[in-house]
Amino acid sequence: MGTGKRGLITAAVTVVCAVTVLAVPGIAFAAPTPTVTATPTPGVGSSAASTVEPGKDLEAVREKLDQLYHAASVATDAYNAAEERTRKQSAEIVELAKKIVQGQDRLDELKDRAGAAARAQYRGGGLPDEAKLMLSDNPQQFLDGAGRVIQGQRATKGLIGEMTRTQQDLEQYAKDATSQWQKLEADRQVRAAAQKKIEKQIAAAKTLESQLEKEEKERLAELEEAAAHQAQTAWLDSGILDEIKGKASAQGKKAVQFATAQMGKPYEWGAEGPKTYDCSGLTSQAWASAGHGIPRTSQEQWKQLKHVDIKDMRPGDLIIYFGDASHVAMYVGDGAIIHAPRPGRTVTLAGAGTMPILGVVRPDA
Template identity: 35%
Template structure:
C-alpha cells in the first residue's frame, strides 16, 4: 500500500493548518469566496496528508495480517484440542464401561466387591487413595483405575487449554474487527481528501507521481520494466519472482494473499509459496527469514523492505526494479528501488 513517491513531510505547523482548514470547511461549509474562509490546502499538502494516511493504513494492515495469522493458528489448535478431548472421552467411557462390566458380573455372582462399590460411589482419585490402605483392589481393577485417573487428568487439561485458546480467539477476533475499522477509516479519510480536489488537481497529482517515479528511476540508473517476461535463472527465489511477475495488474486489496488480489506481504508470501517456500504473513516477520543485504548485493527474487517500521515489502526484479503490491486503487506493478525509502533486502534462507 506504499505510495509511489517519497511523500513530502509537512511541518507540524502545516499539518495542523491543514487539519484545521479541512475541519472548518467540513463543519460549517465555508466557501472559498467567503470573507472569513480559511485558505484551502494546497495540492502538495493534500498529497502529503493522503500519503501519510496510506502509510498509516498499511502499517495497521500488517498488524491485521499478523493477527489473522494468529487467528488461523488458534483455530487449528482449538480444533486439535477438541478432537483430542473427544477421543479421550471415548477412551475414558470405554474404560469405565469395562469396569462396570466387572461390577455387573460380581453382582450376578453374589454381590459387589468392596473395591468396585468404592469406585462406583466416588471418583478414581479418592478411590485409589482409600483403597491403597484397605488393600481392596485386585491387580486388574487397580490397573484400570489408574488408567482412568490418568486419562481423566489429561482430558481435564485438554479442556482447560481449549477453553483458554477459545477465549484468546474471541479476544483476537474483536481486535481484528477494530483493526479493520481503523484501516477502512484511514482509507476513507484519504479518499475524502482527494474528493475535495477538482478533477484537474487530481490529474496534477497523478502527473507529479509519475514524474517523481521517473526521476527516482533515472537517479538509480534503472531501466523501467513494464512487461511480464519471466526472469531467467534457477532456484526458488527466481521462481517466486516469476510467479509475482505473472500477477502484474492484479488489484491491491488489504489483507489479501492471492491468487486474484494481494496486499504487499500477501504478494510475497503467495509468490514464495508457489515456489515451495513458506514465509510468515507479515512484512516485519518476513524481514527475519534470511540474510540481510544492502542494495548492491540484491539478486532477483530477494525480498526488499521499505520504511523504518518495515511495513512494506516487495520482490527485487533486477536492474533496480521491484515488483510489489502498492495501495488501494492500484495494482501489482514494477517500481524503482529508490522511489520509496529502502531499508534492506533479505535473501530467503
C-alpha cells in the first residue's frame, strides 16, 4: 500500500472515529444538572426581609427570576442551534470520509490498470512500426494489431485522465473534511460557552429561590400567577379572540395531539423528549410527529417558517415570544397555548397572551 493511500485512509478512519466519539450520548451533548451553592442575599430569605415591604421585595425577586430564566432561554437557543449544526457537520464528515476511502480504492484500481497497459506496450515495443511492417509475414495482421495498439494508447490516456480527476476529487474531499472539522470545532466551543451560561443563570435562579421561606415561595407563586393573569386578560380584552376563527389543518391536529400528550413532563434545556423537553424541543417534535419537520430552535422557527397574522392563527400554529424570539409555544385554540415554560416547570397549558408576543408562524403553510 502506498504512502499516499495510508495517509488518506488513516485520515478517514481518524475522522470517522472522532465523529463517533462526538455522537456518543452523554459525552459531547451531555447536560449535567448544575450544582447550586446557596449564597445569602441581604433582604431575601433572611431576617432583613421582614424590614422590607413583602410585596415589593418579592416582586423584585420575581422580576429577577424572569431575567435569569430568560437569559438561560436565550443561551439554550444558541446551544440548540450549535448542536443541530454539529449533527449535520458530523454526518457530512462521515460521508466525506467514506468518499475518501472509496476514491482511494478507485485510484488504486486505475493505477493497476494503467500499469498493466504500460507493461503490455513495453513488451510490444522495440523496432519502429515501419520495420515491423517490412518484416511482417502478414502485413494486414500487423496493421490490425497496430490499430489495437492505438486503441490501447487512447484507453491508457483515458485512464490517466480518470486517475487525475480521481486524485483531484480526493484532494477536494480532504479539504472539505478539514473545513467541516473546523466548523465542528467552532460550534463545539459555541455549545460549551452556551452551556456554561445556561448553568450559571439557572444556578443563580435556584440560589435565589432556595433562600425564600415557604410563605415567600407561596407569595411569589401568587405574584407570578397574578402577572400572567393580568397579561392574558389584557390580551383578551383587546378583542383579538373574536377575530381568531381558524381551524386546525390535519397535520396541525396531529401536532396539537402530540403536544397535549406531553403535558406534565418536565422542562429540561436542550431536551427533545420523550421524557423531557425545552420549548422548541416540544414544538419541533410535535410537528415531526405530524410528518412535517421544522427547525429545531425558536429563533430559526421564527426566521424560516411562514409568518401569519394573529387574527388568522389556527391550532397547531406556533407563537413566538419576546423580541429575541427566545421562546415558542403551540397555539391550541380558545386563546390557549401548550408550552414547556422553564426549568423547574412542566409542559403545561397557559394563556396565549401571558408573555409578550413577537408573532405567529405556520409550519404547514
